[in-house]
Amino acid sequence: MxxxxxxxxxxxxxxxxxxxxxxxxxxxxxxxxxxxxxxxxxxxxxxxxxxxxxxxxxxxxxxxxxxxxxxxxxxxxxxxxxxxxxxxxxxxxxxxxxxxxxxxxxxxxxxxPFVPSIPGIDKERVMSFRTMDDCTRMSNYSKTYRKAAVIGGGLLGLEAARGLLHLGMEAAVVHNAPYIMNRQLDQKAGQMLQHELETQGMSFLLAKKTQKIIGRSQVQGLLFADGSRLEAEVVVVAVGIQxxxxxxxxxxxxxxxxxxxxxxxxxxxxxxxxxxxxxxxxxxxxxxxxxxxxxxxxxxxxxCGQKTPEYKGSVPYSQLKVSGVDVFSAGEISGEGVQTVIQTFDGIRGTYKKVLTKADKVCGAILFGDTAEGTALLGLVQRGAEVAELAPREGAPDPAEMAAAALSDEETVCACNNVTKAAIMKAIQEDGLQNADQVKERTKASGSCGGCRPMVAALVKHTHHLKSNDGDRTILQTKKKTEVPVCSCTELGHAELKQALDQILASSEECVEGLAHQLATTRQTDLTVIMQKLGWNSAHGCAVCRPAIHYYLQVSTQLRIKRENLTSEHAAVEQAAIWQQSGGRNTVPFHEVQVRWDDRIPLSLYDTDTGGLAEQLHAGLHRVEMPSPVNVGIAPGTGSLVSALVQDIGLLASPAGWEIYAGGHAEHPIKEGRLLGVAETELQAALIATACLQWYRQTAWYDEPLWAWTERLEFMSIRETLLDDQFQMELAKGIIAERQGWGNGFIREFRTDSFKTSCQGDSMSILQCAMQNDS
CATH class of the missing domain: 3.50.50.60 (FAD/NAD(P)-binding domain)
Structure with missing residues (x-):
């Protein structure tokens, strides 16, 4: 048949x-x-x-x-x-x-190759770079001619120029955009790549439009739209494909x-x-x-007649070496609605990282110099992960290994040769492979463009690390993780860790004083016991998980103490005494609030007491533990040296009273705070700011910046939560009761009607008025 x-x-x-x-x-x-x-x-x-x-x-x-x-x-x-x-x-x-x-x-x-309609494009020694025959032609030209020009500053053009340099020719790259590889990189990464290639001997003419290829029958150079010229004996056109x-x-x-x-x-x-x-x-x-x-x-x-999910399209990405430099780019890196959430630059190591989001979902990423995180970031982009999954974990032992560990087993590491994480780890485990070169020989991973080599090296390290910890236990896991682990000591994510700690506390309820004492005197030995219960990989944890566990224990314990006892003077005095006994809780690091203000603007312009509000917040928030360092900025006007719009919490005086902003950030990624509410008095402003910070304490992940928290929970949801007068009061009192010096008189003031607005004399709060005005 x-x-x-x-x-x-x-x-x-x-x-x-x-x-x-x-x-x-x-x-x-x-x-x-x-x-x-x-x-x-x-x-x-x-x-x-x-x-x-x-x-x-x-x-x-x-x-x-x-x-x-x-x-x-x-x-x-x-x-x-x-x-x-x-x-x-x-x-x-x-x-x-x-x-x-x-x-x-x-x-x-x-x-x-796309051939642009440039006069003279058909002259001798004008060529494209697409096939093996093109390589042979360029090699032959290099034996006779010296000056070459490459039209096109994309990947193919740069690779052609690098090849021409190797052949002994001078290579000038002509590009019509202000920086090279502008479709895959941003300007910073493009400039870093250009600098590196210039050290290799390449030269660049940027923002240049080629008007004509000069010469009679043979090419002699390029004429640009601005009237300038470039001498060239060989021209390689690499402006795209069709x-x-x-x-x-x-x-x-x-x-x-x-x-x-x-x-x-x-x-x-x-x-x-x-x-x-x-x-x-x-x-x-x-x-x-x-x-x-x-x-x-x-x-x-x-x-083959087999059931298959339909092809729904692909997230474009490049993970490769450009003339020896590791470069990674994935997803959308520009366009309407695209925002930067992470941007780091290390001038000494020559590395750069940028992660972008759209509609609070990870949509793109750029890495330069160190691309070990590329595959992990690609996974986030492909599934449109929440911004919260990008929360930094400073102090982690090895970022590259953590990125390797975060990959699911079925994730493709080497796209050129279709090699998955599982296949690489299996080969390392079964054949005793010791380095990336041996993995390449065995699996072909990193054997083509070489862009995935950093991840392959990280997987070698990760596999051996697992084997040393777990002995002969099977390394590969088939279950895909739903949460990024807190650190390499555990497989639990932040939400799972909080839930597990809450269950531990729920299984041994004690009196108010006992819980407070247990919280304040928690030391390394106590954390070690907890880690054992949670199945930690490391007996003593690490600099990432120890403070996270301590913080979640504290928040969970406070929420279990009855509200009436928490706000009593007895509980406040008890906790203050325990603080002194435990050495000021110095057994683990913690994050606190920094309050900044500027009194240089004449206060006669506004009917406000900036210094009084600053002192009030400083006294109330001093040494209150936060998920991440918090900056509170208080500005008596728009011309203040303290900008309220780029603080975690910003309070800006205005003729109507105070505007309260949340979610700003003055460093990379730069974020402008959004209006949380409007208050008529300093007391009302303090109430809104304090309630927001307590909600942040209760719902944020440890080390999650306040701006990232507002994006994960969605700003409008946070603002609507704080609209409830009673809940707003309870949140503020949660912080107030922790500070003996906050003063019961201040609590009593909160209970008066002074924080109500004058909106038709009803019970509508300041935040509700702000919602109506903002919408």
Whole structure:
């Protein structure tokens, strides 16, 4: 019985990847024929720059050699360009006259370099950089000519320039944007990359528009729109790609920018599919390897009759080396609604990190110099994780290892060769691999572009760390974590840890004084017992988890003490005495509130007592433990040296009284606080600010900055929570009762009607008025 004939037009990475998947699933299902227009077997086009730079030969980048095709019964027709498809009688025809019937046809025609309409583009020694033949031409030119120009400051252009430098030529990169790789990087990362490449000998002309390529029949240079010129004997054009769709279009297959496909890679013609750079899915055509491989998997499962989730599109990302520099970029890095939540720069190490969000979800990330976190950040971007999952854990033993540990087992680490975390860890465990080079040899992970090598190295360290702690216990876990662990000592996330500690306290309820004493005298030995109950990996924990456990114990204990006892003078005196006995709670570090104010503006402009309000808040909040350091800024006016809008809590005097803001941040990531409420008096302002801080204490994760907390809980939800007068009062009293010096007189003042507004004389609070005005 004859097999169904499957014909693939295109011997590139996407089409052959689909064939590999089909062979793995059902090797005897199809008679497979592949047509390719190059005279060689399937090779890794991403690695052409490595060939140009002398790091690899053609043989090194071959993915499947001639033997592979023969072993799997695949007929490979090289050097053949298909120029006709008859979709009615189901056959194809090549330029040389070959005809091939098909039952199922896959179009994997890829793309070609985009050639801009610049006068002189057809001159001799003007070329693109796309194939192995292009590498050979550039190598030959370098033997005669010295000056080269590369039009295009994207990834391909930079790799071409680096190759030209290796060949001994001068390489000037011309780019029409203000910084290089502007589609993948921001300006800071682009400038860092440019500086590094300049040290390698590359030169740059940025924000330049090429108006004409100078020369008669042969190129002599470039003329720019501003009238300046650049001498050049060789010009490489690398400004992008365009899908190869002419064959499909003239054959009656629906096309737009590329060949239009559905979620199973089907075209509008029965039994004709498209995959790779030539395919357009939901309006998008991808030029990166990972999406093409994802498409190939879906198509292979479809053709093998197996159930498969539909292809829903891919998050574009790049994790690679650009001329020896590790660079990572994923998701949306600019556009409407995109905000920066993390931005760090280390000038000594030459590293940079930026994480972006949209609608309070992680939407993009950039790493430069150290890309170990790349795969973990990609996972956050792909699933649109909450901002809270980015909460920093300073003091962690090894950020790279923590990023490796946070990955789920099924996460793909090496997109070029489709190697998962589980496969890498299994190889390390079973074969006793000791370094990233051995992993590459065994699994091919990091064997192509090299961008995932930092993560592979981190996984080696992580696997050995687990093995040393757990002996012969199976390392790999199949359950995907739903929360990022607090630290490497545990698998519990912050929410799980809080819940577990609350259950421990609930199992041994004691009197008010006993709970207060237990809280204030908690020392390392007590924390060790708790860690044992929670199944900690480390007997004594670490600098990350110890203060977190102490903090959650404190908050949980306070909430269990009866409110009437908590606010009594007896409880306040008891806690103050215990404070002294325990040495001021100095057994673990804690975060506190810093109150800043500015009295330089004449107070006659406003009817306010800035100093009095500042002293009141300082006395009430001094040494009250917070999840993260809190800055409270009090400004008597808009011209104050203290900016209320970039503080965690900002109080700004105005002719109407006080405006209270929350969620600001003066450092990276810079955040402007949002209006929490409006108050007529200092007392009312103190009440709102104090209630907000207590709500923050009760609901934030340890080490979660106040601005991140407002985004995780959603600012409007926080503000509406604080609208309730009674709940607002209870929250404020929770902090007040902790401070003996806060004064019962102040509590009694809270109980008067002085904090009510004059809105029609009803019981509506200041915050309710603020809500109406703000909306």
């Amino acid at each position: 004859s097999k169904t004939k499957l014909v693939i037009i295109g011997n590139g990475m996407a089409g052959v990847k689909c064939v590999e998947e089909i062979i793995a699933l059902k090797p005897d299902t199809y008679e497979i024929v592949i047509y390719g227009n190059e005279p060689r077997p399937n090779y890794n086009r991403i690695m052409l720059s490595k060939v140009l730079q002398g790091e690899h030969s053609l043989q090194d980048i071959i993915i499947n050699d001639w033997t592979w095709y023969k072993e799997h019964g695949i007929r490979l027709c090289t050097g053949e360009t298909v120029n006709r498809i008859d979709i009615h009688t189901k056959y194809i025809e090549t330029e040389s006259g070959l005809r091939e019937a098909y039952d199922i046809l896959i179009l994997a025609t890829g793309s070609s 899908p190869n769709v002419d064959l499909a279009r003239k054959s009656g297959i629906a096309t737009n920018r590329a060949i239009m496909v559905d979620d199973y890679m089907r075209t509008n013609v029965p039994d004709v599919y498209a995959v790779g750079e030539c395919a357009e899915h939901r309006g998008i055509s991808y030029g990166l390897v990972a999406p093409l491989y994802e498409q190939g998997k879906v198509l292979a499962l479809t053709l």
